[in-house]
Amino acid sequence: MSSEIVRFVHTADFHLEVPLFGVAYLPTELRSLFRSAAQQAARRVFDVAIEEKVDFVILAGDIIQPSSSGVAAAARLREQFERLDEAGIPIYWLSGRVDEKGRWPKSVLLPENVHRFVAGQADIVTYSIDGNEVVHIIGVGHGIELDDALELVPDDDEIPVIVVAHGRISKQVRSQAEQATYWALGGKHRATPIECDSTAWYAGTNQGRSPREGDSHGCLVVELTLDGSVQVEKVPTDVARFRQEHFFVPPEAGQNDLRKLLTERERELARRFPDQSLLVTWELEGPNRLARQWSQSEVVQDALDSLNGNKKANKPNIWHLGIEWSPTFDWTKEEGEQETLLAEFIHMVALYDQDESLPLPWETLLKEEQQTTIAGLLVEVDNRSELLSQVAELGRQLLTPETP
Numbered sequence: 001m002s003s004e005i006v007r008f009v010h011t012a013d014f015h016l017e018v019p020l021f022g023v024a025y026l027p028t029e030l031r032s033l034f035r036s037a038a039q040q041a042a043r044r045v046f047d048v049a050i051e052e053k054v055d056f057v058i059l060a061g062d063i064i065q066p067s068s069s070g071v072a073a074a075a076r077l078r079e080q081f082e083r084l085d086e087a088g089i090p091i092y093w094l095s096g097r098v099d100e101k102g103r104w105p106k107s108v109l110l111p112e113n114v115h116r117f118v119a120g121q122a123d124i125v126t127y128s129i130d131g132n133e134v135v136h137i138i139g140v141g142h143g144i145e146l147d148d149a150l151e152l153v154p155d156d157d158e159i160p161v162i163v164v165a166h167g168r169i170s171k172q173v174r175s176q177a178e179q180a181t182y183w184a185l186g187g188k189h190r191a192t193p194i195e196c197d198s199t200a201w202y203a204g205t206n207q208g209r210s211p212r213e214g215d216s217h218g219c220l221v222v223e224l225t226l227d228g229s230v231q232v233e234k235v236p237t238d239v240a241r242f243r244q245e246h247f248f249v250p251p252e253a254g255q256n257d258l259r260k261l262l263t264e265r266e267r268e269l270a271r272r273f274p275d276q277s278l279l280v281t282w283e284l285e286g287p288n289r290l291a292r293q294w295s296q297s298e299v300v301q302d303a304l305d306s307l308n309g310n311k312k313a314n315k316p317n318i319w320h321l322g323i324e325w326s327p328t329f330d331w332t333k334e335e336g337e338q339e340t341l342l343a344e345f346i347h348m349v350a351l352y353d354q355d356e357s358l359p360l361p362w363e364t365l366l367k368e369e370q371q372t373t374i375a376g377l378l379v380e381v382d383n384r385s386e387l388l389s390q391v392a393e394l395g396r397q398l399l400t401p402e403t404p
């Protein structure tokens with residue numbers, strides 16, 4: 001058996017019809033990036049294919065929904081396909097949830113290197129080098145049972161098989177794993193391997209779309225030898241990367257410290273990710289009192305504006321797109337030292353905060369049958385100190401005399 005190697009790019013879920021989204025605050029400078037990031041990241045995938053001189057590219061679905069992206073986006077994708085055509089690299093494109101063949105605009109002719117696997121059909125193509133068959137590629141069209149598609153595997157040769165499929169089919173893949181050398185899957189937006197008796201990966205999307213799709217995204221470069229071994233390398237292609245950053249605000253922080261604190265953290269991020277543009281949302285954990293003061297003033301927005309305004313000298317670009325608080329329980333020295341009901345209340349809450357073994361008062365106050373309902377609701381707040389912080393804040397509001 002030959003030891004000849006075949007290498008290919010496995011990628012999926014470009015979703016060229018979906019811009020970046022999900023931030024509270026979008027500086028005007030970022031608008032065009034938010035619109036074009038998916039497109040730029042797609043271009044990077046095809047750059048990888050050309051630079052790595054791969055044998056072919058597998059698109060495992062959800063690449064584009066032309067009816068919402070518009071014809072221009074489809075035409076730009078065709079330009080990328082043409083680059084690969086010129087480089088002699090075929091593309092095997094399985095339709096996923098959004099990119100049914102029927103939706104592709106008829107005015108945008110696909111170059112000859114693009115082979116489409118479409119819904120309602122199982123299909124097999126065989127990739128050859130110099131007339132020698134190297135690998136079978138089976139496309140499992142939407143709505144086709146895996147079992148039916150696997151019947152296409154010829155049983156009279158020993159050529160490796162790649163199965164391309166889209167959707168939540170980890171379980172089926174696991175039960176049929178040994179039928180293919182590699183499973184090229186689409187439909188999950190984070191690159192994920194499936195543990196099974198073969199090699200199976202969801203490629204993930206090439207560009208995180210919102211803070212929920214944080215950290216690195218890209219494509220996979222897969223190498224298989226004819227003796228059956230498979231190597232999978234993740235190659236990042238995202239042009240801007242969402243990150244959620246968490247930090248503690250010290251209780252002694254003042255109104256003017258937020259910008260300073262964020263600037264320090266920005267420098268740290270720039271050191272850790274020297275070549276990566278970042279879209280950061282901050283989760284601050286700190287005293288209730290500060291959360292209240294800062295949200296009532298312009299402190300937060302001013303800090304974000306000021307950091308985002310200093311972009312020119314700052315490479316790579318780190319953008320600050322929102323701040324969320326998870327307040328912790330605290331009180332000022334004065335509040336605790338006064339002879340007031342508030343001071344007494346604060347010391348009581350502090351007691352429960354310091355000693356986690358103390359059952360919360362309402363647990364004993366409530367009758368048993370009530371416990372199963374009301375306590376059940378309270379348990380939803382799984383963070384005891386966050387709950388106590390909310391209790392303290394409510395007490396503070398009720399026990400502080402209104403200033404006229």
Ligand SMILES: [Mn+2]
Pocket residue numbers: 013015062187188189
């Ligand atoms: Mn998708």
